Amino acid sequence: EVQLVESGGGLVKPGGSLRLSCAASGFTVSTYSMNWVRQAPGKGLEWVASITSSGNYIFYGDSLKGRFTISRDNAKNSLFLQMNSLRAEDTAVYYCAKQRSAGNSPNDYWGQGTLVTVSS
């Protein structure tokens, strides 16, 4: 059974950093493209970052302006999101998601999400 479990969220002050983790089971993260998607309180879904199965291509949403870094540890079968210079507008539930197949494909499995709150 495919499972994604995020962790690492919490309360952080503006300008601070946080590292989110996503532990995968039931599949191998290096076989699929993986994504981070966030949702601010009461708002819609916003794509944050992607890493392809090969790891050769990494993409970020324009609003991140180089503050976030997506990475993967194949040995731990995990996905990560390093978030620096955090702002109040980064407050959101952060989901990791697995793409359905190689190439153009949607997200077929999602974690339960981890809440990041940026506030002084």
Add this chain to the structure above:
Amino acid sequence: DIQMTQSPSTLSASVGDRVIITCRASQSVSSWLAWYQQKPGKAPELLIYDASSLESGVPSRFSGRGAGSEFTLTISSLQPDDFATYYCQQYNSHSPGTFGQGTKVEI
């Protein structure tokens, strides 16, 4: 970036109603479009992919149509479990996989 626009933003309906939600892309995304359902406090769930393919386990009352830049999600007979928010997402271009703003289906 490709922009996705859903309509309506909110939809009031009753059990048994036929419901149609529209998603328009700012440029062609071919058939690289998905629909998700999200309930409060839960992660989104994939309903439809490649514009019209039903994800395994999803009831057949859900269907998707369209290609290019205009798409629809239809619920043929609304059930109590279907009251939720629905999002479209394009995945034509890898960066980014933009979502529509969502359509809340309420009683």
